[in-house]
Amino acid sequence: MRDAYQDELDGLAGGLADMCGEVAAALEKATRSLLECDLQLAEEVISEDIKVDEIRAAAEEKAFALLALQAPVATDLRIVVSAIHGAGDIERMGDLALHVAQAARRRHPQPVLPEEVKPYFAEMGRVGVALALKAGEVIRTRDLAAAAELETDDDAMDDLHRHMFTVLMDRNWTHGVAAAVDVTLLARFYERYADHAVAVARRIVYVVTGRMPGPVTV
Amino acid sequence: MRDAYQDELDGLAGGLADMCGEVAAALEKATRSLLECDLQLAEEVISEDIKVDEIRAAAEEKAFALLALQAPVATDLRIVVSAIHGAGDIERMGDLALHVAQAARRRHPQPVLPEEVKPYFAEMGRVGVALALKAGEVIRTRDLAAAAELETDDDAMDDLHRHMFTVLMDRNWTHGVAAAVDVTLLARFYERYADHAVAVARRIVYVVTGRMPGPVTV
Numbered sequence: 001m002r003d004a005y006q007d008e009l010d011g012l013a014g015g016l017a018d019m020c021g022e023v024a025a026a027l028e029k030a031t032r033s034l035l036e037c038d039l040q041l042a043e044e045v046i047s048e049d050i051k052v053d054e055i056r057a058a059a060e061e062k063a064f065a066l067l068a069l070q071a072p073v074a075t076d077l078r079i080v081v082s083a084i085h086g087a088g089d090i091e092r093m094g095d096l097a098l099h100v101a102q103a104a105r106r107r108h109p110q111p112v113l114p115e116e117v118k119p120y121f122a123e124m125g126r127v128g129v130a131l132a133l134k135a136g137e138v139i140r141t142r143d144l145a146a147a148a149e150l151e152t153d154d155d156a157m158d159d160l161h162r163h164m165f166t167v168l169m170d171r172n173w174t175h176g177v178a179a180a181v182d183v184t185l186l187a188r189f190y191e192r193y194a195d196h197a198v199a200v201a202r203r204i205v206y207v208v209t210g211r212m213p214g215p216v217t218v
Numbered sequence: 219m220r221d222a223y224q225d226e227l228d229g230l231a232g233g234l235a236d237m238c239g240e241v242a243a244a245l246e247k248a249t250r251s252l253l254e255c256d257l258q259l260a261e262e263v264i265s266e267d268i269k270v271d272e273i274r275a276a277a278e279e280k281a282f283a284l285l286a287l288q289a290p291v292a293t294d295l296r297i298v299v300s301a302i303h304g305a306g307d308i309e310r311m312g313d314l315a316l317h318v319a320q321a322a323r324r325r326h327p328q329p330v331l332p333e334e335v336k337p338y339f340a341e342m343g344r345v346g347v348a349l350a351l352k353a354g355e356v357i358r359t360r361d362l363a364a365a366a367e368l369e370t371d372d373d374a375m376d377d378l379h380r381h382m383f384t385v386l387m388d389r390n391w392t393h394g395v396a397a398a399v400d401v402t403l404l405a406r407f408y409e410r411y412a413d414h415a416v417a418v419a420r421r422i423v424y425v426v427t428g429r430m431p432g433p434v435t436v
Contacts (some may be wrong), residue, residue, distance in 0.1 A: 064299060073263045076283065084302060173395055175399045177386060177391055177395055180399055181399075185402060
C-alpha cells in the first residue's frame with residue numbers, strides 16, 4: 001500500500017516535470033515564431049497549449065485524490081501542496097508562451113519585432129527555456145543547488161527586461177508607438193515566465209527544507 | 219472537536235475575504251495616487267503591501283495545518299485547496315496594485331498618465347475595486363449568482379483594456395513612446411488584477427459545485 005502511495009507521489013512530481021518540458025518547448029517555438037515570423041510555428045504553440053492545461057488538470061486531480069485518500073503529512077504533504085502551486089505556475093508559463101505566439105500570429109506576415117531588438121528576445125527566449133528545463137530538473141532531483149541557480153539565472157532575465165526599457169525610452173527609437181507597445185508586453189511575458197519558473201524552484205526548496213526562500217512573487 | 223474544526227475552516231475563508239478588502243483598498247489608493255500624482259498615497263500602498271503578504275502566509279499555514287491535522291475530505295477539502303489557490307491569487311492582486319503605486323512614485327512629480335487616458339484608468343480602478351470586493355463577498359457567502367456576475371464585470375475591464383490599445387495605436391497619440399510604455403503596462407496590471415478576482419470566484423463555484431467553470435487563467 002505504501003509503495004503504491006509513493007508511486008503516486010512520484011507520479012505527481014513526474015507529471016509536473018513533464019509539464020516543464022512542454023512549456024519549455026512552447027517558449028522555444030514561440031520565440032522562433034516571433035523572430036522568424038513563422039506562422040506555422042505560432043499556430044503549433046497555440047493549438048498545443050491545451051496539452052499543458054490537461055496535464056495541469058490531471059495533476060490537480062491527482063493531488064486532490066492523494067489528499068482525500070492518503071491524508072499525507074510532513075514532507076509528503078508539502079510535496080502535494082507544492083505540486084498544487086507548481087501546476088498553477090507552470091500552466092501560467094504555458095499561457096505566456098501562448099501570448100508570445102499569439103502576438104506573432106496577430107502581426108503576420110509583418111514582423112512584430114524591429115530588427116534591433118531581436119537579439120534581446122532571442123536571449124530572453126534562451127534564458128526562459130533554460131529556466132523551465134532547470135525547474136523541471138529541480139522537481140525531479142530536488143537538488144537545492146540547482147534550485148538556487150534559478151534565482152541567478154532569473155537575474156539575467158531581469159537585466160534583459162530592464163535593458164529593453166532603456167532601448168524603448170531612447171530618443172533613437174524610430175519604430176513608433178505600436179511597435180513599442182508590442183515590445184513592452186512581449187518583454188513582460190518573458191519576464192513573468194521566468195518569475196514563475198523561479199517560484200516553482202522555491203516551492204521545491206520548501207518541500208526539502210520546510211521553509212520558503214523569500215517571497216514567491218517578485 | 220468538529221466545531222473547532224468548522225471554526226478553523228470559517229476562519230480560513232474569513233481571512234481570504236479580509237484579504238480581498240485589503241487589495242481592494244490598495245487598488246483604490248493606487249489608482250488615486252496615479253490620477254492625482256499623490257506621492258503619499260503611493261507610499262502608503264507600497265508600505266502596506268507587506269500586510270497582504272502576511273495574511274497570505276498565515277492563510278497558507280492555516281490551510282496546511284488543517285490538511286495535516288484534520289485530513290478534510292469532500293467539500294471541506296475543496297475549501298482548503300481553493301483557499302490555497304485563492305490566497306495566491308489575492309496576493310498577486312496586491313502585487314499588481316503595488317506595481318501601479320510604484321509607477322506613480324517613479325514618475326513623481328510628473329504625471330504618469332496623459333490627461334486623455336485618465337478617465338479610462340479611473341474606470342479600470344473602479345471596476346477592479348468592485349471585482350475585489352465582490353470576490354470577498356463570494357468567499358463569505360458562496361453565492362453562485364454573485365460569482366457569475368464577476369465574469370460579466372470582468373468583460374467591462376477587458377473592453378477598457380482593449381480600448382486603451384486603440385487609443386495608443388491611434389495616429390493622434392501625441393504623448394510619445396515613454397508614456398505609451400507606461401500606459402501599456404498599467405493597463406495590463408488592471409486587467410490581470412481583474413483576472414485574478416475572477417479566478418477566486420471560480421474557485422468558490424468549484425467549492426460549491428465540485429466543478430470548475432471554464433479555465434481559470436484567460
